[in-house]
Amino acid sequence: MAAGWVEGLGRAMTEPRELPESWDSRFEKFYLEHYGRVLAVLFRMTASRGDAEDLANEVFVKLYRGRSMPNADGNVAGWLYRTATNLGIDALRKASRRRQHENAAARESRAPQAADGPLTAVLSGERRQRVREVLSQLKPVQAQALILRSSGFSYQEVADALDVKRVSVGTLLLRAEEAFRKAYRATAGQEEES
Numbered sequence: 001m002a003a004g005w006v007e008g009l010g011r012a013m014t015e016p017r018e019l020p021e022s023w024d025s026r027f028e029k030f031y032l033e034h035y036g037r038v039l040a041v042l043f044r045m046t047a048s049r050g051d052a053e054d055l056a057n058e059v060f061v062k063l064y065r066g067r068s069m070p071n072a073d074g075n076v077a078g079w080l081y082r083t084a085t086n087l088g089i090d091a092l093r094k095a096s097r098r099r100q101h102e103n104a105a106a107r108e109s110r111a112p113q114a115a116d117g118p119l120t121a122v123l124s125g126e127r128r129q130r131v132r133e134v135l136s137q138l139k140p141v142q143a144q145a146l147i148l149r150s151s152g153f154s155y156q157e158v159a160d161a162l163d164v165k166r167v168s169v170g171t172l173l174l175r176a177e178e179a180f181r182k183a184y185r186a187t188a189g190q191e192e193e194s
Contacts, residue, residue, distance in 0.1 A: 027064050030076050035060070038084045042153050045088035045135070046095075047128065053085045081161035082151075085144035091137035099129075134183045142176035149173055 042052035065174045135143045159166040
């Protein structure tokens, strides 16, 4: 009997055991797998590589400090993209408020001037700016859905990121597009009145 116990102990000590994967190594895998797409989504939202990198780093810092799977179902990708789009929308709102204050101050301090540079470049820049402002006014889930879909995410990836059923993504996108159109037209009308 003692020989069997010693033999079993010896085998247990020499057989390779699979150790649980450390949080640091799991985090590194998540980071390497998802950083590029998180950065791309945020760049598409902010149009600034530096701002997108800062926000992407903030997403991964939040994940790392949590030291656990964000969702009960282990959907790290969904949590990352949802967190990234929330941070991006927050950044857009902050930038929009700052621009409104700056524009108001600029209107008060300057006399009307002729536009410098090519008209098309100015109009294109204004259009991009208006799109960002409108996105910041939408419900977060609508803005997230539009941004993720326009960033090339499939319906399934959008569903995973927003934690909704795949079959509801089409409806969500249609409603988001309609809300975007209305807000865009309203914003365009307000600027013409100023």
